[in-house]
Structure formats: C-alpha cells, structure tokens
Amino acid sequence: xxxxxxxxxxxxxxxxxxxxxxxxxxxxxxxxxxxxxxxxxxxxxxxxxxxxxxxxxxxxxxxxxxxxxxxxxxxxxxxxxxxxxxxxxxxxxxxxxxxxxxxxxxxxxxxxxxxxxxxxxxxxxxxxxxxxxxxxxxxxxxxxxxxxxxxxxxxxxxxxxxxxxxxxxxxxxxxxxxxxxxxxxxxxxxxxxxxxxxxxxxxxxxxxxxxxxxxxxxxxxxxxxxxxxxxxxxxxxxxxxxxxxxxxxxxxxxxxxxxxxxxxxxxxxxxxxxxxxxxxxxxxxxxxxxxxxxxxxxxxxxxxxxxxxxxxxxxxxxxxxxxxxxxxxxxxxxxxxxxxxxxxxxxxxxxxxxxxxxxxxxxxxxxxxxxxxxxxxxxxxxxxxxxxxxxxxxxxxxxxxxxxxxxxxxxxxxxxxxxxxxxxxxxxxxxxxxxxxxxxxxxxxxxxxxxxxxxxxxxxxxxxxxxxxxxxxxxxxxxxxxxxxxxxxxxxxxxxxxxxxxxxxxxxxxxxxxxxxxxxxxxxxxxxxxxxxxxxxxxxxxxxxxxxxxxxxxxxxxxxxxxxxxxxxxxxxxxxxxxxxxxxxxxxxxxxxxxxxxxxxxxxxxxxxxxxxxxxxxxxxxxxxxxxxxxxxxxxxxxxxxxxxxxxxxxxxxxxxxxxxxxxxxxxxxxxxxxxxxxxxxxxxxxxxxxxxxxxxxxxxxxxxx
Numbered sequence: 001x002x003x004x005x006x007x008x009x010x011x012x013x014x015x016x017x018x019x020x021x022x023x024x025x026x027x028x029x030x031x032x033x034x035x036x037x038x039x040x041x042x043x044x045x046x047x048x049x050x051x052x053x054x055x056x057x058x059x060x061x062x063x064x065x066x067x068x069x070x071x072x073x074x075x076x077x078x079x080x081x082x083x084x085x086x087x088x089x090x091x092x093x094x095x096x097x098x099x100x101x102x103x104x105x106x107x108x109x110x111x112x113x114x115x116x117x118x119x120x121x122x123x124x125x126x127x128x129x130x131x132x133x134x135x136x137x138x139x140x141x142x143x144x145x146x147x148x149x150x151x152x153x154x155x156x157x158x159x160x161x162x163x164x165x166x167x168x169x170x171x172x173x174x175x176x177x178x179x180x181x182x183x184x185x186x187x188x189x190x191x192x193x194x195x196x197x198x199x200x201x202x203x204x205x206x207x208x209x210x211x212x213x214x215x216x217x218x219x220x221x222x223x224x225x226x227x228x229x230x231x232x233x234x235x236x237x238x239x240x241x242x243x244x245x246x247x248x249x250x251x252x253x254x255x256x257x258x259x260x261x262x263x264x265x266x267x268x269x270x271x272x273x274x275x276x277x278x279x280x281x282x283x284x285x286x287x288x289x290x291x292x293x294x295x296x297x298x299x300x301x302x303x304x305x306x307x308x309x310x311x312x313x314x315x316x317x318x319x320x321x322x323x324x325x326x327x328x329x330x331x332x333x334x335x336x337x338x339x340x341x342x343x344x345x346x347x348x349x350x351x352x353x354x355x356x357x358x359x360x361x362x363x364x365x366x367x368x369x370x371x372x373x374x375x376x377x378x379x380x381x382x383x384x385x386x387x388x389x390x391x392x393x394x395x396x397x398x399x400x401x402x403x404x405x406x407x408x409x410x411x412x413x414x415x416x417x418x419x420x421x422x423x424x425x426x427x428x429x430x431x432x433x434x435x436x437x438x439x440x441x442x443x444x445x446x447x448x449x450x451x452x453x454x455x456x457x458x459x460x461x462x463x464x465x466x467x468x469x470x471x472x473x474x475x476x477x478x479x480x481x482x483x484x485x486x487x488x489x490x491x492x493x494x495x496x497x498x499x500x501x502x503x504x505x506x507x508x509x510x511x512x513x514x515x516x517x518x519x520x521x522x523x524x525x526x527x528x529x530x531x532x533x534x535x536x537x538x539x540x541x542x543x544x545x546x547x548x549x550x551x552x553x554x555x556x557x558x559x560x561x562x563x564x565x566x567x568x569x570x571x572x573x574x575x576x577x578x579x580x581x582x583x584x585x586x587x588x589x590x591x592x593x594x595x596x597x598x599x600x601x602x603x604x605x606x607x608x609x610x611x612x613x614x615x616x617x618x619x620x621x622x623x624x625x626x627x628x629x630x631x632x633x634x635x636x637x638x639x640x641x642x643x644x645x646x647x648x649x650x651x652x653x654x655x656x657x658x659x660x661x662x663x664x665x666x667x668x669x670x671x672x673x674x675x676x677x678x679x680x681x682x683x684x685x686x687x688x689x690x691x692x693x694x695x696x697x698x699x700x701x702x703x704x705x706x
Contacts, residue, residue, distance in 0.1 A: 085424075564633050
C-alpha cells in the first residue's frame with residue numbers, strides 16, 4: 001500500500017512549494033486479488049462436474065447447433081433461398097469434386113463422396129449459416145503429395161493410370177457398388193484403393209487434431225496465421241496446383257514430383273517430355289480455356305444482375321463428355337479419361353492404423369490450415385450478416401467433417417471461399433442449403449456418375465486451373481498492399497515464394513517463422529521519437545511527425561513505442577542517447593579523464609595556480625520518458641530503466657516516468673525500482689511530469705539566487 005502510494009504520487013513537496021507549483025499527491029488503492037489455486041480448482045471442478053437438466057440441455061444444444069436453429073426455421077422466408085443456393089452450389093460442385101479428386105491423387109468417385117458427407121455433417125455441427133464446407137484446392141494438393149509419397153513407398157507406380165477392366169471388376173462388383181447392407185465381399189486393394197486408404201487415414205488424424213484443438217480451446221494458434229500469410233500461402237500453393245495439372249493439359253504420362261522443389265522438378269520433366277504431347281488433349285484444353293475463362297469473367301462482371309451464376313463448368317463437362325464419347329477420343333487418339341465412376345456407396349472401412357505413424361506429422365499443417373480457413377471465413381460472413389459464431393464449435397464441426405467421412409472413403413475438407421461466395425450471393429439463409437447441395441450430389445452418385453466415363457482428364461485439369469484465378473489475382477493487389485503495410489507485403493512474398501518453390505508444408509512453416517521474426521524485429525527497432533507540446537493543450541506529439549510543436553526549456557520528452565524487454569534493451573538506451581545527444585557513460589568518462597588531466601597539470605604547475613574543472617552545460621536538466629506505448633517490462637527492462645536513471649542522475653539529469661499502464665507499474669514495484677532513489681517519481685501524464693520538472697528547476701534556481 002505504501003509503496004504503491006509512493007509510485008503513484010505526482011510529487012512530494014512541502015506545503016508552500018505545493019501551492020506554488022499546483023501539484024498534489026494522487027493515491028490509487030489496488031484491488032485485493034486473492035488467488036488460491038486450490039479454491040480456483042475446486043470452483044472449476046464444481047462448475048464442470050455439476051449436472052442439472054438445464055446444463056445438459058445447454059451442452060447438447062451447444063454441441064449440436066442444428067437443434068437450436070432448425071425448430072425455429074422459417075419456411076416461407078428461408079426455404080426458397082436455401083433450395084436455390086443449394087442446387088446451384090451442388091451443380092457447380094459436381095465437376096469440381098471430380099476435378100479436385102485428381103489433385104488429391106484419388107479416383108473421381110471419392111471427391112463426390114467427400115462433398116456429400118461434408119455438407120451433411122457441417123449441417124449438424126456448424127454454427128455458420130453461410131460457409132460451404134467441402135473440397136478445397138490447397139488442402140487437396142497437400143493430401144495428394146502425401147498420397148503419392150506413400151504410394152511410392154508401398155511399391156505402386158507413382159503415376160495413376162486409367163483403371164483396367166480387371167481392376168474395375170475386382171474393385172467394383174458388376175460395375176456397380178452394392179448397398180452397404182448387401183456387400184460382404186472383401187475388395188482387392190489395388191493402387192486406387194491404397195490411395196484412398198492413405199487419404200482417409202490422414203483425414204482421420206487431421207480431424208482428431210482439430211477436435212482436440214477445440215476441446216483444449218487452442219484456437220489461438222490461428223492468430224499466428226495472419227491474412228497476408230494465408231493469402232501468400234494460398235497463392236504459392238496455387239502455382240504448385242497449376243504445375244501439377246499442366247501434364248494433363250498436354251496429355252503427358254510423367255510421374256508426379258513430390259518433396260522439396262517439386263515445382264521445378266515437374267517443369268523440368270514436362271519440358272523433357274514435351275515432344276510426347278497428346279495433340280487431342282492439347283486442343284481440348286485450349287477450347288475449354290477459351291470457353292471457361294470468358295464465361296467466368298462474365299459471371300463476375302454481371303453477378304449483380306444475374307440471379308444465379310451460369311454453371312458453365314457443368315456445360316463444359318457435359319459437352320466434353322459427349323464429344324469424347326461419340327468421337328472415341330480415347331480409342332483413336334489415346335486421350336486419358338476419367339474412367340469408370342460407379343454408383344452407390346462403398347461399405348464403411350476404418351482407417352489403416354499402421355499408416356498413422358507415416359502421416360501423423362503431415363496431418364498437422366493440413367489440420368491447422370483447414371480450421372484456420374474455416375474459422376476465418378465463418379467469422380467474416382457472420383460479421384457481415386450480423387450474427388455470431390463459436391470458434392471452438394467450428395473446430396469441432398470441421399474436425400467431425402473429417403473424422404466421420406474418413407470411414408466412408410473421403411479425404412480432407414475445409415471451407416472454400418469461392419463456393420461460399422456463390423452460396424451467399426444466391427440467397428442462402430441457413431445451412432439447409434448445404435443439405436440441398438448434398439442431395440444434388442447424392443443424385444449424381446446414385447444415377448448420373450457412370451455417364452462421366454469418357455470425360456477427359458485434361459478437362460478436369462482446366463476446371464482446376466481456372467478456379468485458381470482468384471488466388472493468382474492477388475498479384476494485382478501488391479501495390480495497394482505495399483502502400484498499406486510493407487511488412488505484410490514482404491510476409492506475403494516470402495510465404496508465397498517458399499510455398500511455391502520449396503514445398504507447401506515448409507512454405508507454411510517459413511511464413512509463420514518469418515512473420516514472427518517480423519514482429520520481433522519491429523519491437524527490436526521500434527519508433528522512439530522526441531515529443532513536443534501542442535500549444536494550448538496538455539498533449540505531446542512526435543516532433544518528427546508534426547509541425548508547430550513547442551519544446552519546454554531544459555526538458556526533453558522521449559517516447560519508446562514498444563515493450564521494453566531483453567531483446568531491445570540496448571536499442572532503448574542507444575536511441576535515448578542518440579535522441580538526447582548525451583550518453584551519460586561517455587560524459588562521466590570524459591569528466592573523469594579531464595579531472596585527471598587537470599590534476600596532473602596542477603601538480604606540474606610550479607606557480608601553484610589553483611585550477612577547477614568546469615563541465616560543459618548539457619542543455620537540459622530533465623528527461624521525461626512517456627511509457628504509454630510500453631506494454632510490459634521484463635527483468636532486463638527494469639534493470640535498464642534503473643541503469644538509465646542512475647547514469648543520468650550522476651551527471652545531474654533527472655529522469656521521470658509518465659503514463660505507465662498498471663502492468664508496467666506493477667513490474668516496477670516488484671523490481672524495487674522506487675526503493676533505489678527518492679527522486680524516482682511516476683506521473684499519470686506527460687504534462688504533469690513536464691510541469692513538475694519546470695517547477696522544480698525554477699524553485700532550485702530561485703533558491704540559488706537567494
């Protein structure tokens with residue numbers, strides 16, 4: 001109590017001097033905080049373990065948000081919009097699901113499975129009304145890289161080829177998968193079977209990570225993935241996606257590169273085999289680009305006038321499939337096609353527990369990217385439409401969207417921005433639209449899927465590449481980003497380059513480490529200006545930033561705009577010495593050196609003339625340190641302030657602290673800052689500190705003249 005009063009006192013002077021300088025002591029009594037670990041644990045345990053009907057109901061409704069909003073569903077207001085948006089997203093999702101399956105190293109049917117189950121499960125567990133959960137290009141790429149690696153380790157050929165008739169017969173009985181309750185035959189695990197086994201196992205582990213993060217409430221990890229970092233990562237991964245699909249555009253049969261520098265390796269292999277280009281696939285790719293890109297641009301340009309975007313991808317898929325089938329492009333020109341896509345569902349199958357050690361580490365970045373994108377998108381659209389989402393529940397939702405489907409031959413999912421924007425713009429009101437989308441995909445799975453047998457893989461590659469336009473357009477935003485924040489721009493460039501040129505996982509790690517280093521460097525070399533007085537006010541601002549500011553004679557006001565801790569303590573002292581123009585250590589050393597020299601000269605002076613040393617005036621008598629931007633102090637920071645006060649006091653300069661927050665004041669008290677000198681005072685504003693310094697100097701000058 002006494003220490004705190006001394007700390008918070010503005011000044012401590014006799015009564016007559018107080019009246020003259022208009023200063024008074026200010027007392028702040030701290031709140032009494034009794035922290036008993038035992039009491040806290042008991043209280044938390046009682047709260048957690050208590051079981052009342054109301055609490056059970058709240059927990060159930062919190063864990064299954066569908067029970068909250070579904071009974072209140074407004075049919076007349078919401079149903080039409082949800083059906084319309086669900087159908088449109090489903091129509092767009094069918095060709096994308098088939099296309100992204102190639103990216104994940106899987107057969108087309110598994111992409112449809114993934115999109116079907118993700119929509120249903122998020123409908124039950126999700127809290128966002130608008131986001132679309134399903135396949136996402138970057139996640140598919142990361143899954144595909146792991147799948148290819150494990151396939152190679154298992155001894156299969158690295159490059160997936162069209163399924164043979166024998167494989168079709170072995171893997172899919174009678175070309176149609178029987179319902180679950182009628183299927184008991186053990187399927188032969190060929191290359192495609194092993195690929196989905198790897199993908200499903202990694203999906204299961206990623207989902208477990210996400211649910212665990214929700215359970216332990218460690219969603220704060222996502223704060224380390226800034227918007228610029230995520231944007232750079234997605235753009236860099238887009239180059240890898242484009243590169244992985246380039247061979248399909250040319251109809252080349254080359255192995256898929258993985259690992260470090262896979263982008264460069266893939267392009268080297270493409271140019272080495274460029275003479276083997278399939279002309280039919282190349283022409284088909286060019287025609288699809290000529291149709292899809294202008295149509296996509298028109299959709300975006302007239303989206304305000306169109307009630308729904310034109311499903312041009314579906315039209316292209318249908319037209320290309322018909323052309324390939326009736327033109328017999330596979331038989332005549334050797335074009336690579338999607339192959340048999342069966343109807344129905346495979347029987348559920350647990351993940352391969354023996355594969356978990358191989359993919360456990362690979363699942364970590366996939367889990368983090370998946371929940372970071374999902375949470376950020378859900379919060380963005382919730383803020384836009386005026387409702388709230390629960391970040392931890394979103395982690396549960398996306399986790400179960402991976403755990404449960406992993407038993408049904410699916411790979412990893414997350415929210416996707418492009419489909420979410422389409423969903424929102426076409427009238428979506430609730431996640432009922434996600435159920436409608438799943439029903440559209442179910443129709444394809446049960447009836448339409450086999451009709452895509454003759455669809456060329458180059459068409460699917462074109463669809464994948466065209467959907468990368470949004471990420472690649474980020475280069476157009478670089479000048480604006482540079483103008484807003486150069487640090488964010490550099491983080492974007494570093495993350496993008498590392499993700500594209502090294503690998504996606506290492507690129508993400510590089511981006512996180514680099515962004516954290518940027519934060520450290522910004523606190524290591526922060527802004528630290530001298531301040532000037534704004535006339536007719538009590539405000540002090542930076543002299544280097546504003547004109548027409550005044551300085552008080554003999555007083556320098558210094559602001560350090562960062563926490564003061566072990567990393568920047570030397571920077572604090574060097575900038576302070578530079579700004580004030582006085583290094584007290586050098587002044588003391590020069591003074592001692594001059595005194596020794598004068599003493600020697602006095603001893604050698606035969607005349608015995610007395611000589612006294614007179615130091616040069618410093619030009620100021622007080623330094624006020626504005627601590628408003630110092631968020632915290634560590635032991636090194638407290639020690640640095642002690643050294644600065646002591647060194648300046650030895651050359652007759654007083655150091656005053658002003659505008660310290662409670663955390664800094666508490667650190668100063670614990671560090672016994674105020675016990676080492678009676679002149680160490682703390683002020684609640686810079687203006688008070690400056691007035692005190694001027695008053696104290698004026699009084700000492702008056703006393704000297706008397």
